[in-house]
Amino acid sequence: MFFGKKRSSLLMVGLLCCTLLSQIFLQNTAYAENSDEASPSLLNNAEQLNQIATSLYRNALDYNLSAVREDIGDLTRQVERFSFDGLTTVEGMHALTETIVEVKEATASVQAASDSLQHASAKLRLAVDSLAHPDKPLWLQYYKIMKEDLSSIEQKVMNEPGTDITAAYSELESHYETIRPAAIIRRPPYEIERFDSWMSYLKGLTMSNGAKGQDILDAVKQGDEFANALFGKEKDATAFVPFAAGPEPWAANLFLGSAIVAVLAYVGYRKYRGNHQSYF
Template sequence: MFSLIKRSSCVITAVLCCTLLSGAIVSNVSAASVQETQADSELMKQLNDTATSLYRKSLENNLVGVREDVQLITTQVGQMSYDGVTSVEGMHALTETIVEVKEASASTDAAADSLQHASAKLRLAVDSLAHPEKPLWLQYYKILKEDIAAVQEGALNHRADSLMVTYGEFEQHYETIRPAAIIKKQPYEIERFDSWMSYLKGLTMRSEPNYEAVGEALQQGDEFVNALFGKEKDETAFTPFASGPEPWAAELFIGSTIMAVLAYVGYRKFQGTETAPFTRR
């Protein structure tokens, strides 16, 4: 009887030890996860601050400052984890904007307009990562709506020259937010909007445009702008220019993709082949 009680006591002790050990392991894992999240949050804040600094320096045409900041951004981007933050397409868009700023600031006589445009794209792209719930690029909704209205006016008045100018402004505004939108939206949504933009460009850049076709395209484009900015929930009424793929993830390759692209830029610069503020409401 005594031996049975002793064996039972040993079993209970073992179970308690395992329970405490499991709890300690879970606690350690949770603590490590919290620390990692906090570290990523701090890195994201630093990245966002650097992108803001770079954009301000580009407005001052401070090439030395822009180069220093873009180099710091290159380092910060390589240190972060993007698992669950954005897609492979989003990270590719971010690295492309970094490359664009490097190229725009490489020459001593860099064009101020090109540098500012590239810096604005990078500023918005980083902000889209840092503030996914309310990114700054959503403030462009009104601007793009006004652009569509301007193109529409040119079509109504049968002004081919006006169509070309107003479409050019519209395209530039969209290109400014495109990397940020790629980070936030599904790939098929960007592909659909890109396809529509290409179609509209073909209509507006003709010497003798089909004004009726331009008007019809703008009506559909107005709905696409609503969808891109999350203003229209019912997307089933649209005729898609590009169908949406099944969601998939390849976070394993994101880090290597970033470093490969940025390393290639460094190689190009070494070989001598490179030529040369937003507010939250």
């Protein structure tokens, strides 16, 4: 009977230890796959793309169509030879190429619209910058702008009940569309899809004559939370995040896992001692 209890206790501790260690290993593997730093050569190539995109944007502001077309041609040739492995996802690559096509379309006519060209070139510049500077991309600067857009909609609904907020929504939509390709390059797909769905919902409310002010305010509050998540500024981060998400997260996970395993092993040992002493 003693040996049966002994084996059961040790087996339970062993299974718990294996489960915890397996979980830690899988977490570390997933983290490594998602957080591998791009090689210096990849970053160098991305920086070359960034220089071309910056030049294109400046030429678009000057409405220098011939220079813009030359830049977009150079950028296209570079991207065709470019490897995105380690820099972004398939969705990010698709967003970048779509933006390149948008700039090409904006420059297709002899008298291209200045506003559409500038908007498309701004999107492209932010997207390429997001590739080249994963730690501090320029598109994150739009956080304050979009929060002000949300606040503007909220103030109009609260202070001017029944007023048309279509123009205020259009400002928010324009700013979001500007950063969207850059955000796709860096953020998880579900965050983009969630914000897209929310934008569609808010647009429906702004276009509906029967929409209640409280419904719009509730939607804006939800959008405020989604914006925080999109820009990586969640307010509900736990106290363990700075430790577990530091320079060496795998070490933090291993430390915590080892501590738990040690406690379980000690408990199993004490139980074994208790059983042993009770029989002898």
